[in-house]
Amino acid sequence: xxxxxxxxxxxxxxxxxxxxxxxxxxxxxxxxxxxxxxxxxxxxxxxxxxxxxxxxxxxxxxxxxxxxxxxxxxxxxxxxxxxxxxxxxxxxxxxxxxxxxxxxxxxxxxxxxxxxxxxxxxxxxxxxxxxxxxxxxxxxxxxxxxxxxxxxxxxxxxxxxxxxxxxxxxxxxxxxxxxxxxxxxxxxxxxxxxxxxxxxxxxxxxxxxxxxxxxxxxxxxxxxxxxxxxxxxxxxxxxxxxxxxxxxxxxxxxxxxxxxxxxxxxxxxxxxxxxxxxxxxxxxxxxxxxxxxxxxxxxxxxxxxxxxxxxxxxxxxxxxxxxxxxxxxxxxxxxxxxxxxxxxxxxxxxxxxxxxxxxxxxxxxxxxxxxxxxxxxxx
Amino acid sequence: xxxxxxxxxxxxxxxxxxxxxxxxxxxxxxxxxxxxxxxxxxxxxxxxxxxxxxxxxxxxxxxxxxxxxxxxxxxxxxxxxxxxxxxxxxxxxxxxxxxxxxxxxxxxxxxxxxxxxxxxxxxxxxxxxxxxxxxxxxxxxxxxxxxxxxxxxxxxxxxxxxxxxxxxxxxxxxxxxxxxxxxxxxxxxxxxxxxxxxxxxxxxxxxxxxxxxxxxxxxxxxxxxxxxxxxxxxxxxxxxxxxxxxxxxxxxxxxxxxxxxxxxxxxxxxxxxxxxxxxxxxxxxxxxxxxxxxxxxxxxxxxxxx
Amino acid sequence: xxxxxxxxxxxxxxxxxxxxxxxxxxxxxxxxxxxxxxxxxxxxxxxxxxxxxxxxxxxxxxxxxxxxxxxxxxxxxxxxxxxxxxxxxxxxxxxxxxxxxxxxxxxxxxxxxxxxxxxxxxxxxxxxxxxxxxxxxxxxxxxxxxxxxxxxxxxxxxxxxxxxxxxxxxxxxxxxxxxxxxxxxxxxxxxxxxxxxxxxxxxxxxxxxxxxxxxxxxxxxxxxxxxxxxxxxxxxxxxxxxxxxxxxxxxxxxxxxxxxxxxxxxxxx
Numbered sequence: 001x002x003x004x005x006x007x008x009x010x011x012x013x014x015x016x017x018x019x020x021x022x023x024x025x026x027x028x029x030x031x032x033x034x035x036x037x038x039x040x041x042x043x044x045x046x047x048x049x050x051x052x053x054x055x056x057x058x059x060x061x062x063x064x065x066x067x068x069x070x071x072x073x074x075x076x077x078x079x080x081x082x083x084x085x086x087x088x089x090x091x092x093x094x095x096x097x098x099x100x101x102x103x104x105x106x107x108x109x110x111x112x113x114x115x116x117x118x119x120x121x122x123x124x125x126x127x128x129x130x131x132x133x134x135x136x137x138x139x140x141x142x143x144x145x146x147x148x149x150x151x152x153x154x155x156x157x158x159x160x161x162x163x164x165x166x167x168x169x170x171x172x173x174x175x176x177x178x179x180x181x182x183x184x185x186x187x188x189x190x191x192x193x194x195x196x197x198x199x200x201x202x203x204x205x206x207x208x209x210x211x212x213x214x215x216x217x218x219x220x221x222x223x224x225x226x227x228x229x230x231x232x233x234x235x236x237x238x239x240x241x242x243x244x245x246x247x248x249x250x251x252x253x254x255x256x257x258x259x260x261x262x263x264x265x266x267x268x269x270x271x272x273x274x275x276x277x278x279x280x281x282x283x284x285x286x287x288x289x290x291x292x293x294x295x296x297x298x299x300x301x302x303x304x305x306x307x308x309x310x311x312x313x314x315x316x317x318x319x320x321x322x323x324x325x326x327x328x329x330x331x332x333x334x335x336x337x338x339x340x341x342x343x344x345x346x347x348x349x350x351x352x353x354x355x356x357x358x359x360x361x362x363x364x365x366x367x368x369x370x371x372x373x374x375x376x377x378x379x
Numbered sequence: 380x381x382x383x384x385x386x387x388x389x390x391x392x393x394x395x396x397x398x399x400x401x402x403x404x405x406x407x408x409x410x411x412x413x414x415x416x417x418x419x420x421x422x423x424x425x426x427x428x429x430x431x432x433x434x435x436x437x438x439x440x441x442x443x444x445x446x447x448x449x450x451x452x453x454x455x456x457x458x459x460x461x462x463x464x465x466x467x468x469x470x471x472x473x474x475x476x477x478x479x480x481x482x483x484x485x486x487x488x489x490x491x492x493x494x495x496x497x498x499x500x501x502x503x504x505x506x507x508x509x510x511x512x513x514x515x516x517x518x519x520x521x522x523x524x525x526x527x528x529x530x531x532x533x534x535x536x537x538x539x540x541x542x543x544x545x546x547x548x549x550x551x552x553x554x555x556x557x558x559x560x561x562x563x564x565x566x567x568x569x570x571x572x573x574x575x576x577x578x579x580x581x582x583x584x585x586x587x588x589x590x591x592x593x594x595x596x597x598x599x600x601x602x603x604x605x606x607x608x609x610x611x612x613x614x615x616x617x618x619x620x621x622x623x624x625x626x627x628x629x630x631x632x633x634x635x636x637x638x639x640x641x642x643x644x645x646x647x648x649x650x651x652x653x654x655x656x657x658x659x660x661x662x663x664x665x666x667x668x669x670x671x672x673x674x675x676x677x678x679x680x681x682x683x684x685x
Numbered sequence: 686x687x688x689x690x691x692x693x694x695x696x697x698x699x700x701x702x703x704x705x706x707x708x709x710x711x712x713x714x715x716x717x718x719x720x721x722x723x724x725x726x727x728x729x730x731x732x733x734x735x736x737x738x739x740x741x742x743x744x745x746x747x748x749x750x751x752x753x754x755x756x757x758x759x760x761x762x763x764x765x766x767x768x769x770x771x772x773x774x775x776x777x778x779x780x781x782x783x784x785x786x787x788x789x790x791x792x793x794x795x796x797x798x799x800x801x802x803x804x805x806x807x808x809x810x811x812x813x814x815x816x817x818x819x820x821x822x823x824x825x826x827x828x829x830x831x832x833x834x835x836x837x838x839x840x841x842x843x844x845x846x847x848x849x850x851x852x853x854x855x856x857x858x859x860x861x862x863x864x865x866x867x868x869x870x871x872x873x874x875x876x877x878x879x880x881x882x883x884x885x886x887x888x889x890x891x892x893x894x895x896x897x898x899x900x901x902x903x904x905x906x907x908x909x910x911x912x913x914x915x916x917x918x919x920x921x922x923x924x925x926x927x928x929x930x931x932x933x934x935x936x937x938x939x940x941x942x943x944x945x946x947x948x949x950x951x952x953x954x
Contacts (some may be wrong), residue, residue: 159670166416171669178662245809247803253796256785263801265771348497351490358483370789373820
């Protein structure tokens with residue numbers, strides 16, 4: 001078992017090196033090769049289940065796995081410490097991961113269709129913008145972003161409860177478009193020009209200042225990376241615990257068969273309200289953090305197209321599995337940034353990618369495994 | 380309000396209603412025959428409008444300028460091109476996924492809509508900007524007080540209604556329409572009676588999409604402008620209109636289309652906010668109506684049997 | 686509980702009076718009067734479409750009756766929601782299998798245990814040790830229940846329900862209904878699709894469960910008359926939503942009205 005963990009640790013280290021190269025390289029050839037290597041490795045591990053032993057060993061030690069992940073990302077951060085743009089990309093990926101984990105709770109666990117994810121992300125962003133402009137402490141502004149997003153979600157809760165499938169999709173699409181259109185015509189919230197935000201100032205530590213430690217210096221984005229990583233980890237652990245519990249079981253029952261769920265005493269409305277609210281909370285918090293990191297937000301950051309991106313990440317990663325969201329977010333967010341020539345075509349490519357996945361591998365990159373309530377004890 | 384202005388609003392509303400109705404009928408046909416919502420349908424309207432635009436420009440470049448001929452060729456091009464697109468969508472995207480969860484089909488067609496939008500935006504010359512649509516119909520108009528009755532608007536109105544009536548006739552009075560209705564009611568029995576299920580689905584999608592293509596032409600000729608993202612609004616409202624009228628009912632779809640147009644028109648007149656909020660209002664109405672009557676104003680689905 | 690002892694109204698666990706259910710123009714239940722005696726096994730039979738499953742659906746709150754009353758354990762449960770009916774102590778299986786196939790066997794059984802499990806966000810996310818306690822209990826209970834029906838099934842607690850054959854799936858459904866120790870169990874055609882041997886085995890297991898929890902009352906919808914004859918003390922026959930006969934199986938089997946309902950009008954001699 002120890003050797004399995006050691007191998008897993010080594011794998012994380014290799015992954016960290018891969019991620020560092022993936023984010024920092026300027027060479028299109030190297031980037032493409034890294035993608036090819038990842039695809040081949042993925043195919044190999046899928047085909048031969050070569051990593052099965054190690055994966056299972058790691059699953060029984062979630063704290064160890066989390067530590068490895070954090071160390072790997074810390075290593076990547078160290079390697080990227082003075083490159084602002086790759087760090088910014090990594091932060092963006094992590095924050096989108098948080099939002100998508102929220103969407104996954106809604107759709108993947110509870111079966112609630114939500115095509116307005118960007119609207120809740122944007123609600124958090126605009127809340128942070130308004131609050132920070134009035135001098136509200138930034139930590140509070142970020143949390144408030146989540147809470148306001150959840151409150152705005154409660155406006156939609158009646159439509160979400162009363163509709164299903166196509167109708168729910170329609171209602172959330174309509175809401176998403178309504179949100180960005182409203183922002184655009186409403187001058188009180190900056191109109192199409194948007195709003196500016198200050199950088200985060202957490203208990204006196206100003207994030208937007210390059211770090212100087214001893215003789216070494218690092219881009220100020222390392223601050224945001226620490227915060228984003230903490231949020232992503234927290235969101236991940238939260239979602240995992242929700243899934244591996246009676247609440248997660250109730251969500252699944254509601255998603256798979258409402259009639260049977262109701263017959264056995266599960267409150268359908270209650271489950272949906274909780275799932276929807278938790279998801280929007282995560283979208284709002286990540287949106288608020290993102291806004292403060294970017295320093296500037298505008299209505300066209302939170303359109304229906306962006307909601308489709310969030311949904312695409314969830315689908316590509318494997319609906320119902322928060323772990324898959326990470327590689328999916330890397331693909332969807334980083335690849336177009338690095339391959340600038342496809343940046344313009346990215347919506348077109350996302351659309352084709354998702355259609356191909358739905359036609360040929362609908363379970364996504366990492367299909368959701370069977371529920372294992374307490375993997376720590378199945379060693 | 381001045382009667383002329385009121386008449387103008389009413390006429391605009393009528394025109395909008397016809398366009399919405401044409402889109403809604405497509406949604407209701409697809410749902411009836413395959414229990415599927417083709418979320419890219421609004422963008423098919425947009426694509427039809429652009430095909431029409433490109434055709435008219437091509438004809439112009441070829442020096443063909445006989446107005447009646449140009450209009451007919453353009454309309455046919457849009458209709459036929461979209462019919463083909465509709466059949467392809469059915470054949471390669473919708474039919475293969477009919478055993479999969481409905482969510483997958485929903486997503487696939489949503490993404491398809493996004494793809495159509497992007498294709499036009501990226502590959503049509505200057506696609507990200509609004510395109511002026513040529514005036515192919517006679518520009519005769521008559522002033523009745525403050526109301527300007529344009530001949531081309533009347534022609535479009537009549538054409539729109541005529542195409543809807545024609546589709547309705549095809550569905551209600553022809554043998555093939557009978558096959559469509561049979562499949563819509565019970566596809567297994569229809570199959571065992573010898574009806575070619577796939578062919579019915581393909582042709583239904585072709586008909587609905589052709590109707591959308593013509594709607595695109597009507598849109599372009601009326602507003603004299605098309606844009607790559609008109610499909611989203613049309614799709615959302617067209618779908619809502621079909622739902623409100625009861626999915627599967629053609630009359631309901633028509634009613635729903637005019638209902639939404641009426642609501643939008645009344646909203647833009649009555650509300651004391653700028654016209655920029657028109658769309659916000661329209662979408663808010665969609666949400667409210669769907670919440671109030673998730674199964675439509677007309678048809679009430681029976682409760683689920685265990 | 687034998688038929689020799691006089692049964693009074695006080696022993697009635699479930700009472701339905703004038704129960705009426707309409708679907709558009711179709712009268713699925715026509716002013717139905719029906720009662721279930723505490724501790725008995727009642728057979729509910731009748732030709733297809735006679736309203737048996739509809740009756741279950743009305744009882745468990747999936748449909749709201751247009752008229753009539755339902756009383757259970759002394760309380761009026763007419764028109765109650767499915768969740769309320771569940772909490773009152775009624776559990777059921779479905780004619781068409783309603784298992785959550787992508788979930789594990791354990792998950793499916795524990796869905797039935799929902800009322801006893803803590804569902805709060807705080808409990809499930811933050812009080813993991815207490816959750817673990819409930820989890821262990823749940824595993825133990827499920828194992829025992831499943832083992833009664835099929836020891837191999839108990840070993841497959843963590844397999845996906847989709848990997849089970851039809852009979853094991855049926856067993857899991859019954860366990861799901863039993864795990865919360867209901868007072869009244871409604872079985873909707875439990876033996877459908879089974880061989881005689883499998884049916885007999887299943888009924889043995891059900892009787893075994895009932896023997897160990899004397900409070901269990903069962904209503905069983907069946908088309909398999911052997912099962913009805915063997916298992917039930919009393920039967921109710923439905924036709925077109927009405928009760929056309931009631932009594933021990935032997936008596937109603939020779940009832941002319943019942944025969945006509947199933948076989949059509951007797952040919953004149």
